[in-house]
Amino acid sequence: MGSLRPSYFVIILLVLIAFAVRAVSINAQSLWRDEVDALCYAYEFPHLVVQALAPGTAGDLITPCTCPSLPLTPARSPGESVTRRLTRTLGGMIRENGPLYFFLLRGWVAVTGTSEYAMRFLSLACGVLCVPLVYTLGHRLFDHPAGLFAALLVAISPYLTWYSQEVKMYALVSALALLTIYGLRRAVEGGGWRWWAVQIIATSLAFYTHILAALLIPVQALLYFAWWPRARKQWAGALVSLACLILPYLPLALWQASQVLRVRETGFYPYKLGEMVQILLNGWSLGILSQGRPWGTVLIGALAVWGLVSFLFLSSVGRKQGEGSGRFALVCWLVIPLLAVWFVSLRQPLFTDRYLIWTAPAFYLLIALGLASLWRLNWGRWVVVLSLSIILTTSYANQWQQATEPIKSNFRAAVAYVTERYAPGELIAFQIPHGLYTFDYYFPEEEYPWAEGLYTNHRTQGGAYVMSEQDAAHRMQEMTAGYDVIWLVATETTMWDERGLVQAWLEANRERVDEAHFTWVDVYRYVK
Numbered sequence: 001m002g003s004l005r006p007s008y009f010v011i012i013l014l015v016l017i018a019f020a021v022r023a024v025s026i027n028a029q030s031l032w033r034d035e036v037d038a039l040c041y042a043y044e045f046p047h048l049v050v051q052a053l054a055p056g057t058a059g060d061l062i063t064p065c066t067c068p069s070l071p072l073t074p075a076r077s078p079g080e081s082v083t084r085r086l087t088r089t090l091g092g093m094i095r096e097n098g099p100l101y102f103f104l105l106r107g108w109v110a111v112t113g114t115s116e117y118a119m120r121f122l123s124l125a126c127g128v129l130c131v132p133l134v135y136t137l138g139h140r141l142f143d144h145p146a147g148l149f150a151a152l153l154v155a156i157s158p159y160l161t162w163y164s165q166e167v168k169m170y171a172l173v174s175a176l177a178l179l180t181i182y183g184l185r186r187a188v189e190g191g192g193w194r195w196w197a198v199q200i201i202a203t204s205l206a207f208y209t210h211i212l213a214a215l216l217i218p219v220q221a222l223l224y225f226a227w228w229p230r231a232r233k234q235w236a237g238a239l240v241s242l243a244c245l246i247l248p249y250l251p252l253a254l255w256q257a258s259q260v261l262r263v264r265e266t267g268f269y270p271y272k273l274g275e276m277v278q279i280l281l282n283g284w285s286l287g288i289l290s291q292g293r294p295w296g297t298v299l300i301g302a303l304a305v306w307g308l309v310s311f312l313f314l315s316s317v318g319r320k321q322g323e324g325s326g327r328f329a330l331v332c333w334l335v336i337p338l339l340a341v342w343f344v345s346l347r348q349p350l351f352t353d354r355y356l357i358w359t360a361p362a363f364y365l366l367i368a369l370g371l372a373s374l375w376r377l378n379w380g381r382w383v384v385v386l387s388l389s390i391i392l393t394t395s396y397a398n399q400w401q402q403a404t405e406p407i408k409s410n411f412r413a414a415v416a417y418v419t420e421r422y423a424p425g426e427l428i429a430f431q432i433p434h435g436l437y438t439f440d441y442y443f444p445e446e447e448y449p450w451a452e453g454l455y456t457n458h459r460t461q462g463g464a465y466v467m468s469e470q471d472a473a474h475r476m477q478e479m480t481a482g483y484d485v486i487w488l489v490a491t492e493t494t495m496w497d498e499r500g501l502v503q504a505w506l507e508a509n510r511e512r513v514d515e516a517h518f519t520w521v522d523v524y525r526y527v528k
Helices: 005-024 032-051 082-094 100-112 116-140 146-157 158-163 172-187 193-207 209-228 228-260 273-286 295-312 323-345 353-375 382-402 412-423 435-442 469-480 501-509
Strands: 427-431 450-452 483-489 511-518 519-525
Touching: 005 116, 005 146, 032 082, 032 100, 032 435, 100 116, 100 172, 116 146, 116 158, 116 172, 146 353, 146 382, 146 519, 158 172, 158 273, 158 353, 158 382, 172 193, 172 209, 172 228, 172 353, 172 450, 172 501, 193 209, 193 450, 209 228, 209 323, 209 353, 273 295, 273 323, 273 353, 273 382, 295 323, 295 353, 295 382, 353 382, 382 427, 412 435, 412 483, 412 511, 412 519, 427 435, 427 469, 435 483, 469 501, 483 501, 501 519
Parallel strands: 427 450, 427 483
Antiparallel strands: 483 519, 511 519
């Protein structure tokens, strides 16, 4: 231990802080539907692969809760080859944001169980891993202070903490992106073929973790040229890397090319570029709730801008060779994926901030550069101390709110309410139907009658509703026949029934005797 440099102890301390910040409130929020979907996919996807490899041998699929229908099925043709069945199956999984995380989650829950804490701990571990990774990258690209400041910002980031506490792939893809960029840098510096291997493997794993991680390819291409002329000597490795990352996926890319620019509805809001930038800036600076804006965002944004241009104002003694190219690399990492998502979103909106979480480390590295450059100046140290005090204060305030205020759909509380009052044989109707799966995860009854609420939003080309109020009433009568007590669990109802026909029928034909309201979930109890 005596041989360890003091900086290692600082990194270990930051890793412990990151772990504590994430672990202490990991169960604060209820699971929401995307997390339960992830749990379901963790069971369904491996089952599909077994079916593709050896049809008829997979047996029955048993999941820890009621799950939606499989997002894809392998071909049933008896003459189809194993390779064709497997390719078709994996191709469908990639369109579900990549299968890798779900396979990892399946192995994880097989060991740890399916409790909230156990499932979320996988993301927590990936989120904590980002701290030493961002330090190592920052130190490699710039210097020790930049790496330390970046590690501190990642450790306390309310935004990264949030996604380190979710049963989704976002913390994993962030760690893989950091490893990818670091591997590329080491390879460009002449680290040998092992670092090209690290870069290729990490990038490929990122592809299979989230589909938008494919944008790492143009980012890395620009980084290669940003690090010119040092990169010139590594042209052979770069070509092999590019071939390994593009050629296997070229048929899929060509197949999907016609779909990328097609105009279609996606369910995402059509944000403008400026709105996208604002959402990312607020989230990365202050967290999901962005408490402390606009001034907190202005301060952190200003530090990032200063980090980008500060080397231009430093004396030649204070400059490090290649600082400009390093900053240009961070800009490419930030801007290229955002512009690509914005361009595609002009025709088919797909922007949501978490899809670009793997570009957030570039933002924190720019802030770290701003803090590090100020720290070199005697008067600037007071600015750094003041800035960090504000950042730590706003971070703590946002972390506290994320840990104490229900933000996700609170099925955990809703199910507890129903459980206390439920009698066997009572019908539970779900509007939207997807609420069933999260509800069932928490509900202690193994078997109970349930029904999916009606989808009433279909319209003709002329804009008229396909389902009339009379049709809805007839189907509700059929659904509830034979039940004296009906529970309605309502969440995000406008997605399914914007006219409110389901609840309107219950209000008109049953007596509402109980109701309770939770974050994004409402519960009603009706009797004859």
